[in-house]
Amino acid sequence: MSTLRDLAEEHTALRPADIDHLHRIAGDWQLLSDLSFADLLLWVPVDGDGTFLCVAQVRPTTAPTAYLDDQVGRIVGGAEVAHLEVAHRQGRIWREGDPVWYGDVPARHEAIPVRLRTGDGEAGEVIAVVGRDTNLSTARTPSQLELNYLTTADDLAQMIADGTFPPPRHPGETTSAPRVGDGLVRLDANGKVTYASPNAQSAYRRLGYASHLVGEDLAKLHRRLAGDPLEGTDAGNAVLAALRGEAPPRREIDARGATMLTRALPLMPAGVPIGALVLVRDITEVRRRDRALITKDATIREIHHRVKNNLQTVAALLRLQARRVAMPEARVALEESVRRVASIALVHETLSMSSDEAVEFDGIVDRVASAATEVAATEVSVGMRRRGTFGVLPAEIATSLVMVLNELLLNAVEHGFPPADEEAAAPAPADAPRPEATAPRPEVVVTAHRARKQLHVSVTDNGRGLPEQFDAERGGNLGLQIVRALVTGELRGTIDLRNSAGGGTEAAIVVPLARGTTDRLTGRAGPP
Numbered sequence: 001m002s003t004l005r006d007l008a009e010e011h012t013a014l015r016p017a018d019i020d021h022l023h024r025i026a027g028d029w030q031l032l033s034d035l036s037f038a039d040l041l042l043w044v045p046v047d048g049d050g051t052f053l054c055v056a057q058v059r060p061t062t063a064p065t066a067y068l069d070d071q072v073g074r075i076v077g078g079a080e081v082a083h084l085e086v087a088h089r090q091g092r093i094w095r096e097g098d099p100v101w102y103g104d105v106p107a108r109h110e111a112i113p114v115r116l117r118t119g120d121g122e123a124g125e126v127i128a129v130v131g132r133d134t135n136l137s138t139a140r141t142p143s144q145l146e147l148n149y150l151t152t153a154d155d156l157a158q159m160i161a162d163g164t165f166p167p168p169r170h171p172g173e174t175t176s177a178p179r180v181g182d183g184l185v186r187l188d189a190n191g192k193v194t195y196a197s198p199n200a201q202s203a204y205r206r207l208g209y210a211s212h213l214v215g216e217d218l219a220k221l222h223r224r225l226a227g228d229p230l231e232g233t234d235a236g237n238a239v240l241a242a243l244r245g246e247a248p249p250r251r252e253i254d255a256r257g258a259t260m261l262t263r264a265l266p267l268m269p270a271g272v273p274i275g276a277l278v279l280v281r282d283i284t285e286v287r288r289r290d291r292a293l294i295t296k297d298a299t300i301r302e303i304h305h306r307v308k309n310n311l312q313t314v315a316a317l318l319r320l321q322a323r324r325v326a327m328p329e330a331r332v333a334l335e336e337s338v339r340r341v342a343s344i345a346l347v348h349e350t351l352s353m354s355s356d357e358a359v360e361f362d363g364i365v366d367r368v369a370s371a372a373t374e375v376a377a378t379e380v381s382v383g384m385r386r387r388g389t390f391g392v393l394p395a396e397i398a399t400s401l402v403m404v405l406n407e408l409l410l411n412a413v414e415h416g417f418p419p420a421d422e423e424a425a426a427p428a429p430a431d432a433p434r435p436e437a438t439a440p441r442p443e444v445v446v447t448a449h450r451a452r453k454q455l456h457v458s459v460t461d462n463g464r465g466l467p468e469q470f471d472a473e474r475g476g477n478l479g480l481q482i483v484r485a486l487v488t489g490e491l492r493g494t495i496d497l498r499n500s501a502g503g504g505t506e507a508a509i510v511v512p513l514a515r516g517t518t519d520r521l522t523g524r525a526g527p528p
Contacts, residue, residue, distance in 0.1 A: 004019070004022060004023060004026060004042070004055045004056050005019055005023070007044075007053060007055045007072075007073060008022065008044055008055055011044070011046050011053050011075075012044050012045065012046060012053070014044065014127060014128075017116065018116055018127045018128075021114075021116045021127070022042060022044070022055070022056070022114070022127070022128055024166050024169070025042065025114065025130070025160065025165075025166060026042060026056040026058070027166070027169070028165075028166035028169075029058055029130070029166075030058055030061075030179065031156070031179070031180060031279075032132075032153055032156050032157065032160075033058045033059065033060045033061075034060050034061055034062045034149075034179065034180035034181065035062075035149045035150070035152050035153035035156065035180055036060065036132055036134065036149075036150065036153040036157075037060055037062050037063035037134060037146070037149070037150070038060060038063070038066070038110075038132045038133055038134040038135075039057065039058070039059050039060065039065055039066045039067055039131075039132075039133045039134075039135075040057070040058045040130055040131065040132055040133075041054050041056070041057050041067075041071055041130070041131040041133065042054065042055050042056040042057070042114075042128060042129075042130055042131075043055075043081070043084050043128060043129045043130070043131055044127070044128045044129075045088060045128075046075060049077065050077055050078070050081065050085045051075060051076070051077035051081075052075070052076060052077070052081045052084050052085075052129070053073075053074070053075045054071045054072055054073065054074045054075075054076075055072065055128075056072060057070060057071050057072050061179070061180075061181060062149070062180065062181065063134075063135060063138070064135045064137065064138060065135060066102060066105055066107040066133045066134065066135040067102065067133070068103075083096075083097060083109050083110075083111045083131075084111050084129045084131060086111065087111035087112065087113045087126075087129045088111075088113060088126050088128075088129050091113050091115070091126050091161070092113065092161070093110065093111065093112050093113070093157060093158065093161055094109075094110060094111040095110050097109055099136055104137075105135055105137055106135075106136040106137060107133045107134060107135055107136060108133070108134045108136055109131065109132075109133055110131070110132040110133070110134075110157075111129050111130070111131055111132070112129065112130040112131075112132060112157045112160050112161055113126040113128075113129055113160075113161045114126065114127055114128040114129060114130055114160055114161070114163075115127065115160075115161060115162065115163035116163055117162075117163035117164070123162055123163050124163060130157075130160060132157070144195070145197055145198075148184070148186060148195040148197075149180070149184070151186075152184075152186060152267070152277055154269075155267045155269045155274070156267075156277075158269035158270060159267075159268065159269055162268075162269070162270060162271060164268060164271070167246075167247025167265065167266070168247060170249040170250075173249065173250060178261055178262075178263055178279040178280055178281030179279065179281070180279065181199065182199060182203075182279065182280065182281035182282070183196075183197055183199040183200030183201075183202070183203045183279065183280035183281060183282075184196070184197040184199075184200055184277070184278075184279055184280075185197075185200050185213065185218065185277075185278040185279075185280060186267075186275065186276075186277055186278075187218055187239070187242075187243065187275045187276045187277075187278065188274070188275045189243065189273060189274055189275050190217075190243075191217050191218055191219050191239060191240065191243050191275075191276070192215060192216065192217055192218075193213045193214050193215060193216050193218055194214065194275070195214065196212075196213035196214060200213070200280050201213060202282070203260050203280045203281065203282040204221075204225075204260070204280070206256075206258040206260070206282055206284065207225045207253060207255040207256060207258050207260055208225060208255055208256045208258075209221065209225055218239050218278060219236040219237070219239040219240050220236065222235035222236040222239060222253060222262075223235070223236040225253060225255045226253045226254065226255055227254050227255045227256075228254065231251075231252070231253060231254060232253070234251050235251040235252075235253050235262060238250075238251045238262065238264045239264050239276065239278065241264070242264035242265060242266045242276035242277075242278070243266070243273065243275065243276050244266075244273070245266045245268050245273050246266060247264075247265065247266060248264055250262060250263045252283070252287075257284070258282065258284045259282075259283050259284050259286075259287045260280055260281065260282055260283065260284075261280065261281045261283045262278055262279070262280050263278070263279045263280075264276055264277070264278050265277045265278075265279070300357070301352050302352075304348045304349075304352040305348075305349075305352035307345075307348045308345045308348040308349045308352060311341050311342075311344055311345035311348065312342070312345050314341050315338045315341040315342050315345065318334050318337050318338045318341065319334075319335075319338050321334055322334035322335050322338070336410075336478075336479070339371070339406060339410065340403060340406065340407075340482075342371070343368055343371075343402050343403055343406040344399060344402065344403060346364055346367060346368065346402060347359060347364060347395070347398050347399045347402050348399075350363070350364055350398075357394060357395045358392045358393060358394050358395065358398075359392065359393060359395065359398050360391075360392055361390035361391065361392065361393045361398055361401070361402075362386070362389055362390050362391070364398070364402055365386060365390060365402075365405060365446060365448075366386060368402060368405055368406050368409065369384040369386065369405075369409055369444070369446060370384065372384070372406065372409035372410050372413055373413060381442065382412075382413045382416075382417060382442045382443065382444060382461075383441060383442065383443040383444070384409075384443075384444055384446075385443060385444070385445045385446070386445070386446045386447075386448075387445060387446070387447045387448075388447050388448040388449045389448060389449075390448045390455070390457075391450070393455075396490075397455075397491065397511065397513070400486045400487075400490040400491050401457075401486075401491065401511065403482065403486055404482075404483050404486050404487055404491075404509065405446065405457075405459065407479040407480070407482055407483045408459040408483060408507050409444060409446070409459060410479065411477075411479055411480065412444045412459060412461040412463070412505065413444065413461075415463075416442075416444070416461040416463025416464060416465075416504065416505055417442045417461070417463045417464070440462050442461075442462065442463065443461065443462055444459065444460070444461045445458075445459075445460045445461075446458070446459055447460070450513070453512065453513050454510055454511065454512055454513060455510070455511040455512075455513055456508075456509070456510055457508075457509040457510075457511065458506055458507065458508045458509070459506070459507045459509075460500055460504060460505070460506045460507075461504045461505055462502070462503055462504040463503075463504045463505065464504070465499040465500075465503060465504055465505050466497065466498070466499050466505055470497075480497075483495065483507075487509055487511070491511045491512075492511075492512055493509060493510050493511040493512060494509070494510050495507060495508070495509050496508045496509075
């Protein structure tokens with residue numbers, strides 16, 4: 001199904017600003033639909049002959065729908081949209097006419113013109129029409145709640161016709177909560193409560209207010225109830241701002257272990273402030289779960305921090321032992337163990353600063369690569385470069401993968417490039433060009449990209465390549481044996497060691513990413 005913007009751009013001559021305003025209405029009109037007990041359909045004129053296109057639809061959560069089928073994308077004209085034509089041409093809300101039938105469902109038509117106010121605050125031309133269609137099959141005498149809902153809905157409908165609804169949305173706010181069914185409070189122009197729904201009354205009772213809300217000054221009540229004076233002042237000021245015709249950001253009130261979210265909306269049909277609408281929602285359990293998650297996250301980060309400290313202690317002890325060992329082979333083995341432990345500690349250090357069990361892996365790779373060139377036992381200066389991005393990786397993948405890359409990088413640096421004395425010992429023709437004039441700079445490149453829920457990684461050098469008769473399955477030192485064990489075991493992936501086409505060695509790794517993990521992974525391009 002095409003989006004509102006797609007349909008409007010394809011079939012109408014509406015300006016981008018007009019379409020943006022229609023998007024704002026569609027983002028906030030569930031409130032009007034629930035208060036009206038009616039379906040809302042957003043119609044835009046297609047041409048000058050009275051044809052209209054439905055670009056958006058919302059159904060009420062408080063009443064049965066009048067339309068079982070989706071109406072978006074439907075183009076209609078003639079007598080069926082006569083009420084839309086009147087609202088569009090005359091710029092007024094249309095409420096005349098007899099009920100109509102959609103199959104076996106009787107419905108009442110209304111049409112609300114949509115205006116976009118000009119830059120100087122004047123009401124602009126009508127750019128669309130909101131059809132408000134009510135299912136009459138369950139019609140009965142309305143209750144006090146329903147009468148208040150309908151009265152408020154009429155005020156908001158007039159504000160749509162004036163171009164003052166919906167109000168501007170504040171950064172970071174969503175439109176999902178609170179809703180009409182969570183709790184509704186209506187205020188008069190003086191800020192006194194004229195009606196409070198049962199759910200709203202229950203929400204305030206959780207905060208410690210046991211009396212009935214009707215007649216209370218809500219701004220003062222918010223200041224009294226809030227446990228934090230600053231929080232109470234903000235919540236009270238939000239109500240006063242709505243009474244002045246402003247649209248303040250949503251506020252929370254904490255009291256007696258309960259938390260309530262409030263949203264205050266001005267009511268100013270025909271530009272006259274007549275009061276405010278305050279929607280409230282008890283979010284005590286939501287905030288309790290949030291606090292539990294924060295505590296859990298802090299505990300996990302502390303565990304990673306302690307693991308990192310313990311690993312660094314182990315690395316320091318191994319380094320001390322290496323200094324006391326007389327046998328060169330034993331010293332080299334201990335120093336390799338120090339580097340392996342340090343690479344794992346690097347992952348836990350990053351996790352200790354993360355808010356979840358995932359790490360930005362690009363930075364870890366860069367640090368491991370830099371360390372490999374510094375500690376490798378070689379006289380040759382080797383450059384390191386990363387292409388592509390690893391993005392965010394879960395801890396269970398990152399811990400094993402960092403050890404794999406550490407071993408491959410050290411192998412590439414130490415064994416891929418012969419010392420200068422070995423190169424000098426090799427015979428060369430008398431007319432051969434000088435090596436420094438043709439030989440490329442020693443370099444190791446780490447490449448990463450994602451494809452089909454797999455992470456593809458390669459470590460390539462431009463060195464002397466693998467020796468003849470090298471057995472990729474059985475050959476190699478302890479480091480390569482660790483690499484194969486981790487890739488095929490812990491990572492459940494594959495590895496291929498081969499000579500690259502342009503000279504040197506390439507280790508190609510494919511690691512499957514868990515289902516659902518790739519959806520939340522993000523990546524930033526690495527350095528060239």
